[in-house]
Amino acid sequence: MIRITFLMFLIGLLATPNAKAASSDYPLADAEVDLSDKAALYRGAQTFMGNCASCHSANMMRFSRIGEDLGLTDDQLAVLLPTQSHKPGDVIETNMPADYAKETFGIVPPDLTLTARVNGADWLYTYLVSFYEDPETLWGVNNAVFPLVSMPHVFAAQQGLKQPVYETTGEGEDARKKLVDLEPPARPGTMTEEAFEQKMKDLTAYMVYMSEPAALKRHQYGPYVLAFLFIFTLVMYLLKREYWRDIKH
Ligand code: HEC
Numbered sequence: 001m002i003r004i005t006f007l008m009f010l011i012g013l014l015a016t017p018n019a020k021a022a023s024s025d026y027p028l029a030d031a032e033v034d035l036s037d038k039a040a041l042y043r044g045a046q047t048f049m050g051n052c053a054s055c056h057s058a059n060m061m062r063f064s065r066i067g068e069d070l071g072l073t074d075d076q077l078a079v080l081l082p083t084q085s086h087k088p089g090d091v092i093e094t095n096m097p098a099d100y101a102k103e104t105f106g107i108v109p110p111d112l113t114l115t116a117r118v119n120g121a122d123w124l125y126t127y128l129v130s131f132y133e134d135p136e137t138l139w140g141v142n143n144a145v146f147p148l149v150s151m152p153h154v155f156a157a158q159q160g161l162k163q164p165v166y167e168t169t170g171e172g173e174d175a176r177k178k179l180v181d182l183e184p185p186a187r188p189g190t191m192t193e194e195a196f197e198q199k200m201k202d203l204t205a206y207m208v209y210m211s212e213p214a215a216l217k218r219h220q221y222g223p224y225v226l227a228f229l230f231i232f233t234l235v236m237y238l239l240k241r242e243y244w245r246d247i248k249h
Contacts, residue, residue: 026144026179031125031204035216038070044206045070047199049080049092051154052112055101058092060113061210069209069216105150106138116204117211125204129197132182133161144179159196160185 034040045066048058067077067088077088082095094109101108116124127145131153134142139152141161153161165181189196209216 024145024147024179026126026130028120028122028126028145029129031121031208032201033121033205033208035205035209035219037205040202041206041209042070042072042076043199044202044204044209045080047203048112048206048210049082053082053092053094055094055096055109055151056112057094058113058210059111061092061213062088063090063092064088065213069213107150109151112207112210114211116207121204121208124207125200128155128200128203129159130182131156131159131162132164132179134164142179144182155196156189158189158191158199159193160187160189 063077063080063086066072066080067074081088081090092113096109098108119127123145127143130144131141132144133140137148138150141153141156142164143149143151153159162182162185164179165183166177167180168175168177170176184193191199
């Protein structure tokens with residue numbers, strides 16, 4: 001029995017959608033994803049198209065699907081299309097050539113369709129709000145949950161550059177500095193901290209939706225399924241009463 005429990009524990013560990021989090025023990029913040037808030041998902045989609053799609057594709061997602069799922073009008077959907085020659089039936093592709101990206105960043109920015117599902121919403125949200133100043137890196141920034149990330153801080157102007165608080169462990173050659181906290185930027189960004197965090201929550205919610213669009217439908221169907229089960233149970237109960245009425249016992 002103990003062995004089975006242990007096995008299940010191990011399987012549970014493997015299935016935890018937090019692969020990246022393992023590389024840093026920085027605490028994750030709560031992304032507070034609410035897939036029923038379609039206005040937030042739409043705001044997130046706009047942020048994604050305006051700030052991420054220049055480098056990242058999301059090539060398992062079609063614009064028309066976003067339009068259907070979020071109940072957008074044609075005009076609202078048109079806002080998401082990168083150019084006028086794009087069609088609603090197109091998938092989200094980046095126009096950055098892969099070899100240019102490789103030369104600039106040392107790595108081709110990964111497709112983001114499934115990222116929220118692979119790494120978990122809290123990891124993704126924490127990643128987006130946890131860039132900090134680090135002059136020793138290529139772009140002058142580092143990330144609390146993705147050490148030495150080669151993505152620049154795309155919202156540096158809005159958020160400002162957070163300041164790292166390090167703790168040094170060990171001595172002499174073994175000395176290591178470890179990031180333990182982030183402090184507010186020395187020079188504030190153009191957005192307040194609350195407004196920026198809300199923007200990143202909306203973006204995270206959109207990316208969670210994008211990683212599993214069917215989840216949106218599942219949430220919508222939930223109440224109907226429950227109502228059906230309730231009515232079905234009632235009918236079955238009445239049927240049972242009807243059948244047993246004639247049987248003497
Ligand atoms: C200027 C180009 C650029 C832009 C714009 C950009 N990224 Fe990135 N991003 C990268 C690169 C390069 C990497 C690869 C980093 C690495 O592996 O070190 C990356 C990695 C990531 C990762 C980690 C994925 C993983 O699992 O390895 C996430 C998540 C991510 N980006 C999200 C975003 C989001 C959301 C936006 C929009 C707000 C965005 N990025 C905008 C270049 C960009």
